[in-house]
Amino acid sequence: MSAPAHVDAPPAVITTTTTHGAAQRKVDPSYYWMIVPVLVLFAVFSTVPALIGGFYSFTNYAGYGDWNMVGLRNFQNIFTDPEILASYGFTFFFAIAATLAVNVVALLLALGLNAKIKWKTGIRGVFFIPMVLSGLIIAYVFNFLFSSTLPAVAETLGITPLATSILANEEWAWAAIVFVTVWQAAPGATIIYLAGLQSISTDVFEAAALDGAGPWRQVRSISLPLIVGYVLINIILGFKGYLGTYEVIVALTGGGPGTATQSVAMRIFSGFAGGDYSYQMANAVVFFIITLIISLLQLQILRRREVTL
Numbered sequence: 001m002s003a004p005a006h007v008d009a010p011p012a013v014i015t016t017t018t019t020h021g022a023a024q025r026k027v028d029p030s031y032y033w034m035i036v037p038v039l040v041l042f043a044v045f046s047t048v049p050a051l052i053g054g055f056y057s058f059t060n061y062a063g064y065g066d067w068n069m070v071g072l073r074n075f076q077n078i079f080t081d082p083e084i085l086a087s088y089g090f091t092f093f094f095a096i097a098a099t100l101a102v103n104v105v106a107l108l109l110a111l112g113l114n115a116k117i118k119w120k121t122g123i124r125g126v127f128f129i130p131m132v133l134s135g136l137i138i139a140y141v142f143n144f145l146f147s148s149t150l151p152a153v154a155e156t157l158g159i160t161p162l163a164t165s166i167l168a169n170e171e172w173a174w175a176a177i178v179f180v181t182v183w184q185a186a187p188g189a190t191i192i193y194l195a196g197l198q199s200i201s202t203d204v205f206e207a208a209a210l211d212g213a214g215p216w217r218q219v220r221s222i223s224l225p226l227i228v229g230y231v232l233i234n235i236i237l238g239f240k241g242y243l244g245t246y247e248v249i250v251a252l253t254g255g256g257p258g259t260a261t262q263s264v265a266m267r268i269f270s271g272f273a274g275g276d277y278s279y280q281m282a283n284a285v286v287f288f289i290i291t292l293i294i295s296l297l298q299l300q301i302l303r304r305r306e307v308t309l
Contacts (some may be wrong), residue, residue: 012244015139044238053281063277074282083259084283087267094174094263095242103234106186110193111219128187135184141249142180143167146252167253170260177261191235196227223275236298243291 025204059073061067078084113124130138147165152164200223208218224231246265249255255262255270264287271280 004233016078041078054285056278057282057285059278061278062275063272064168064308067278070278074279075286078286083152083262084267086259088264089176090261091243091245091263091265094177094245094261096240097174097178098185098242099235099239101182102185102238103131103231104188105172105182106189106234107193107231109186109190110197112222113190114197127190130184131187133184136251137246138184139180142176142183143252145233146176168257170257173253173257173261175247177249178254180248181245184248185238185241189238191212192230192234193227196230199221200226229305232302236302240295240298243294 031219058069058071058228059067060070109127113127146167151163151165154160166172205218208222212223237238244265245263246269249261249263249266253261255266264283268280268284268287271277271283
């Protein structure tokens with residue numbers, strides 16, 4: 001019995017030869033039916049609103065009614081507004097703290113899960129459960145734990161500093177936000193680190209062990225140098241994502257106590273509903289430019305390290 005014939009999928013680009021011998025490339029029309037709708041939807045729901053918002057940032061539009069052009073006045077006021085400057089300070093502080101904490105925890109988890117341990121597959125599944133849960137749901141659950149359960153347990157054990165909700169403490173509310181962020185984001189970073197660790201040949205570790213290198217020396221001299229590209233990817237993706245953090249802070253503290261944990265994204269969205277549309281659109285434009293500059297610098301670092309996302 002002969003094997004069934006193999007049928008190749010139609011190529012995206014078909015090359016034909018003209019009468020003059022020149023190659024002519026034709027694109028399968030079906031690909032346009034897939035690409036064009038996506039581009040149209042992206043333009044309608046992303047590009048066009050962004051351009052309209054950028055235009056209104058030069059006006060005094062409140063989100064309703066008439067408006068007039070005010071030039072750069074909104075942008076000038078941003079750099080002298082203490083609340084907006086405080087939101088930028090908190091956002092960058094949170095992004096740096098969360099990036100460091102997530103990557104340290106994820107790297108330790110990856111090293112442990114990559115080791116020769118029993119029930120390794122099952123343990124990995126347990127650690128990756130937070131990835132399938134909504135960040136908003138996770139934050140509301142931890143809000144209850146920080147506000148009710150933890151203070152009650154601390155009071156029973158006589159731990160006075162934790163007898164009140166940490167979310168109501170201006171100095172330490174950020175720590176609760178970072179903790180929840182780590183709990184949710186560490187599994188994703190762990191997957192990337194595991195991919196890097198598993199790409200290293202076991203022969204390298206066996207040779208190092210024969211030379212007398214212990215586990216810690218193998219991690220420091222072999223594992224970390226060989227997965228530095230994965231470390232950069234996690235840091236860059238994490239930092240850029242944490243700059244726009246919103247739902248976790250909304251569910252945990254709502255930006256409080258006061259405005260102690262208000263991020264730039266929260267500040268922008270609050271202005272949209274408070275008749276401060278044009279002013280916060282100017283804030284969004286400034287934040288976009290800052291994020292764009294950071295992204296370009298990060299891409300430059302990746303290119304120098306010859307790392308691809």
